[in-house]
Amino acid sequence: MKLTIENYHESSSHKDEFPASWPEFATYVPPVDEIKKQFAPYEKYQNYIVIGNGGSISVLDGFWGALRSDSKNLEIIATMEPDYLREVVAKFRRDDTLVIVISKSGTTVGVLETLMFFKSYDVLVITSVGEGTLSALAQKMGWPQIDHPAIGGRFSGRTAVGYGPAHLLGINITAIEEGAAAAVEENKKMDGPAWRLAKFLFDSNKSGGRNEIFLPTYSHYLTNFNHLVVQLMHESVGKDGKGQTVLAAEAPESQHHTNQRFFGGPKNMVGVFVTVAKSYHDEKIEVPESVKDITLRSGTLNDLSGADLQHSLLCEAQGTMADAAEQKIPLAHIELNEISPQEIGQYLVFWQFVAYFSALLYDVNPLDQPQVERSKEIALELRSK
Numbered sequence: 001m002k003l004t005i006e007n008y009h010e011s012s013s014h015k016d017e018f019p020a021s022w023p024e025f026a027t028y029v030p031p032v033d034e035i036k037k038q039f040a041p042y043e044k045y046q047n048y049i050v051i052g053n054g055g056s057i058s059v060l061d062g063f064w065g066a067l068r069s070d071s072k073n074l075e076i077i078a079t080m081e082p083d084y085l086r087e088v089v090a091k092f093r094r095d096d097t098l099v100i101v102i103s104k105s106g107t108t109v110g111v112l113e114t115l116m117f118f119k120s121y122d123v124l125v126i127t128s129v130g131e132g133t134l135s136a137l138a139q140k141m142g143w144p145q146i147d148h149p150a151i152g153g154r155f156s157g158r159t160a161v162g163y164g165p166a167h168l169l170g171i172n173i174t175a176i177e178e179g180a181a182a183a184v185e186e187n188k189k190m191d192g193p194a195w196r197l198a199k200f201l202f203d204s205n206k207s208g209g210r211n212e213i214f215l216p217t218y219s220h221y222l223t224n225f226n227h228l229v230v231q232l233m234h235e236s237v238g239k240d241g242k243g244q245t246v247l248a249a250e251a252p253e254s255q256h257h258t259n260q261r262f263f264g265g266p267k268n269m270v271g272v273f274v275t276v277a278k279s280y281h282d283e284k285i286e287v288p289e290s291v292k293d294i295t296l297r298s299g300t301l302n303d304l305s306g307a308d309l310q311h312s313l314l315c316e317a318q319g320t321m322a323d324a325a326e327q328k329i330p331l332a333h334i335e336l337n338e339i340s341p342q343e344i345g346q347y348l349v350f351w352q353f354v355a356y357f358s359a360l361l362y363d364v365n366p367l368d369q370p371q372v373e374r375s376k377e378i379a380l381e382l383r384s385k
Contacts, residue, residue, distance in 0.1 A: 001183075001346045003193040005200050006331045007324075009207075018190050019360060023367060025155035025352060026184060030163060032177050038146055039164045042124055047073045047097040049088060049121070050165055051114050054235075055153025056102035056126075058228035059162035059348060065224025066344050069170035080113045089117070099123045100165055104148045104156070106132020109380050126161055152367055154231050154355075157348055172341045179345030187353040194353030197332055201244060201270060201354075202361040204330040210270040211244050214262050216251035217274040218317045221339045223250040225347065232355035235372065239364040244270075252316040259320060263327065270330040275317045278338045279310040 050057055057076050064074055075088055099121045103111045106127040112134065115123070125138040129147045138145050149159045156162065158180055163173040187194040204210040213233070217223050226248035237243035247269075249258050262269055285307045292302035324331045334350075336343045359366030 001193065001337070001343060001350065002335045003197060004333045004335075005196065006321075006333075007328050008200050008204065008330050010199065010203055018195065022188070023155075023356065025151050025158075026188065026356070028149070028151060028158065029181075030158045030177055032163065032174055035160050035163050035173070036167055038160060039167055041144075042098055042168055045072075045096055045098040045122075045168070047075075047092045048165065048168060049075045049077060049092060049097060049099045049118065050102065051077045051099065051111055051118070052102035053078050053108055053111060054231055055156055055228070056104070056161060058154070058225075058231055059157030060165050062157075062222075062225035062228055062348065063162065063166045063171055063176070063344065064169065066221045066339055067166075067171045067176075067341060072169045074165075074169055077114055080110050080117075085114065085117045094121050097121055098168075100126065101134065102126040102148070102161055103132070103134050104128055104153055104161075106134030106136075109376065109383070112137070126164070154228070154235055155352055155367075157228075157352075175341035176345040176348075179340075179342030180349045181345075182342075183346040183349035187350060192353075193334075194350050195357050197272070197334075197350075198354050198357035198361060200330070200332055201272075201358060204270045205244055208270075208330065209268055210330055212269045213244050213246045213272055214258065214269045215246055215248040215272045215274065216254045216258070216317075216320070217248065218251045218313060219274065219276045219336075219339065220250065222274060222276070222336075222347070223248075225351075226250075228348075229351050232351055233358065235369045236355040236359045236366045237362055237364060239359075239362075239368075239370070242362040242364055243358075251320075252313065255316065255320060262329075263323065267329075270332075271321070271324050272332045272334065273317055273321055274334045274336075275314060276336045276339055277314075280338070283309045285309065 050060060057078055061076055075092065077088065099118045101111060101115045101123060104127065123141070123143040125134060125143050125145045127134045127145060127148050129135050129145045135145060146160050146164065148161060149156065151159060158177065167173050186192050189195070201213060215226065215229065217226060230246045230248055233244065233246045247258065262271065285304050287301050287305045292300060292305065294301045296303060321331060321333060336347060356366045
């Protein structure tokens with residue numbers, strides 16, 4: 001993975017802000033083989049329904065979007081919308097489906113409500129065993145439990161929370177961890193990509209009023225990670241009136257709507273573009289002879305003959321970045337070499353560190369989420385009225 005930055009002038013060093021010690025997510029060594037053994041009894045299922053919210057499901061969603069296997073089926077549920085739940089029940093038979101419910105606290109009301117809809121299925125619980133409502137419920141119902149490590153949800157992707165279900169789905173978690181472990185060491189350095197991007201985002205806001213981040217992702221396989229990136233940045237940094245808003249979008253589709261906002265709206269956005277250098281398949285365009293002379297802009301359709309589709313995709317990204325550079329918009333470019341388990345592990349860890357460093361730069365606690373908790377309390381009060 002490579003990071004390049006343009007139109008950026010460092011406003012202050014912030015050297016004193018670089019951490020001398022690390023939180024648990026940055027020192028945790030995943031017991032990958034042990035996780036595989038823990039989940040081995042549940043490999044027999046064809047279908048998996050995973051119920052959770054936030055970090056409990058966002059990393060799995062990212063893994064599945066990038067590395068999915070055709071051998072298993074997955075449905076991730078983050079809502080209690082009744083019509084949707086009925087559709088899921090109709091889609092997955094009980095005899096070959098496992099429901100995995102994930103909640104660190106075990107007190108997320110919406111997760112418990114949704115779980116009740118699937119109580120007749122085989123259920124596996126991932127929670128803080130011996131604590132919270134979910135663990136007590138599992139004990140009463142006779143559902144097996146796997147312990148949720150003492151790492152906050154949005155930073156828990158390299159634990160049983162993310163790796164366990166991914167392994168059941170046929171995803172190579174050993175290879176993901178190879179990339180992730182290397183990225184942990186790389187990003188613990190001040191010249192590492194995560195610190196550089198966090199500084200770039202922070203300084204662009206502090207010195208230039210760039211309080212919004214436009215994140216166009218030029219890979220269908222990476223867009224499922226956008227939910228995690230938004231959660232990491234908003235939940236870790238958006239406190240005490242500080243932080244930036246992340247507008248994540250799948251590209252090049254975003255060029256047909258949000259480019260107008262990026263270039264033509266208020267000058268308060270910074271760009272963070274994500275691309276993948278290589279595709280696994282070379283696909284070239286073949287234009288039928290009978291239509292080659294049809295007009296296309298200043299040329300004809302024949303101009304597309306022989307075009308490589310991956311090259312065309314990257315040209316879309318490069319064109320938008322060149323436009324941003326011409327307009328002196330602060331710009332970062334994250335380039336993965338390819339979609340592989342190792343690169344996905346790097347990408348996950350990179351964003352975890354970006355969020356952590358960003359919170360330190362804004363002088364807020366990167367590991368709590370006080371406003372999220374208050375909303376949950378109000379929602380529970382409203383249910384009883």
